[in-house]
Amino acid sequence: MQIERPYLLFLGDVHDDLAAKTGYGIVDWRRDWCVGQMRLPGCKADAKLPDMGIEEARAAGAKTLVIGVVNPGGVLPDRWVETIVTAIESGMDVASGLHMKLGAVPEIAEAAKAHGRKLSDVRHSNERFATGKGTRRPGRRLLTVGTDCSVGKKYTSLALEKGMQERGLKADFRATGQTGVFISGRGVAVDAVVADFISGAAEWLSPANEPDHWDVIEGQGSLFHPSFAGVTLGLLHGAQPDAFVVCHEPTRRKMRNVEHPIPDIADVIDLTVRCGQLTNPDIRCVGIAINTAALDEAAARRTIEETSTRYGLPASDPVRFGVQPIVNRLIEEFPG
């Protein structure tokens, strides 16, 4: 899936920031790709971009209207259709992170056909994948894994990409979720792939590359999450990472949306190594990313230090304190 840039970010008329977190993620990491935001009356979200309409955005060069919001039920409300059709008529593609496909709305499908524009539903994959083969391929790979879902794997991956590039490494973020696809302009929502092709999709996502090039692959779910561990394992096997970083949210007590406790970081490392060795015998953990958003700075620093000592690995909050300790370890472990 390839999304043309730059974007006009469509925030609709959503009532809170949470509903716009896809849009905010795009702005956090790819501000330069966004010419502006478009909001309908009643919108309470604000991505801090210039407000503009379709015509103005086209004049500024926008090539894709990005639906950067979620809506209860994942449905596309009728009141957004007019804007989307206008964007298509003006010559823009449309990309959406909603569950409901853009093409399921007849007016949108017809407009896209009539004007030869592309509709991209990043939660749905039209790409045909092969089954994973598990064969080693050149290039280096780092995968973020989690003690739970929604603990910061995407942000950690993006911060690592940036930090690694700053240290002169060749590094590319590889998106495996809908927001990540908007941020990288390419990728696959692996949780939307047919189950037989999870590892195959991961192999497609991260093809052979130069020996010193790093793919930084966004992880999904957790090997310990009873809803999504299958996705996590298929992604691990297909990614065949040389290195992984464990992402953790230290104040959480139960796994997201279920009653299961959060696993110990040591168990996550151990099971990831054990399963990951199937496709990369040299897999190793290079650090722990701790999401300290719920802690004050003193508690955050203390938690990071204790975690680092306890597991004998570099630890940091990638967003709050940067990724330097983890990138240092990566360079040590994989010189040249």
Add this chain to the structure above:
Amino acid sequence: MQIERPYLLFLGDVHDDLAAKTGYGIVDWRRDWCVGQMRLPGCKADAKLPDMGIEEARAAGAKTLVIGVVNPGGVLPDRWVETIVTAIESGMDVASGLHMKLGAVPEIAEAAKAHGRKLSDVRHSNERFATGKGTRRPGRRLLTVGTDCSVGKKYTSLALEKGMQERGLKADFRATGQTGVFISGRGVAVDAVVADFISGAAEWLSPANEPDHWDVIEGQGSLFHPSFAGVTLGLLHGAQPDAFVVCHEPTRRKMRNVEHPIPDIADVIDLTVRCGQLTNPDIRCVGIAINTAALDEAAARRTIEETSTRYGLPASDPVRFGVQPIVNRLIEEFPG
């Protein structure tokens, strides 16, 4: 999904028996439903049914052409299309276990429409699943797991269902693959479910039941297969089995379609227990099912005895020698 009987089994031009395992499975468990088989030039598979063409099969009463073969990647080769269209034109429905939908081939879709015939893709489910919750539910569950794909998990499950019923246990086979769905008329092809819903589909497949009722759940893939382990793990978490049986083919040296070696049975038991404990802390192995089709009887008996001794578990070839030792252990471990 209702598939009209009797069947004409289509074996295409596949080059080995493994590729025809869907057809063989239907014949082994539902011989009476099949009027014959149809093979194209070069076909190396043989389901031991009368060979016949479309006209002859129609005359014999065949109502559905069943695509009883699998193909790497699940694609329907162009050279099969003519036969399928001819069958439709003669008045037959078509049912397929391939990943690729029959209706995705325009000639097939048009013929079905023109002649009012039904196309059934058993790998595709229209059922909407929830994500797995991992919550314990009443009833007992046995899952077959494998050292590889295609080692006899479905046959073992069907033989266990029969053997358990003969011993007075309440037992029902639960199909998780296309052949099983053809055989049982119910089930879900879990490898065709969207990745996020693998464990949810397994929970749906095996709902709450009486405390002494056993679901005998057909396993898929292997935790050690780099193409399909994600499916295997999601199924394990959703099935939350009390007991599992390891299925093994002792003469195989590499895993199916990849270069990876077959794992040791002890590693399969250990990793299955470790991962399975997430949703059922009491999970345990109750036996080993050995597919001895490639061995003479003396070698088969010796292999079974050695395996049983080595791992301290009852072992048998369920098809050749029955499931009694394994059912005995099950009754011992789960009395009342």
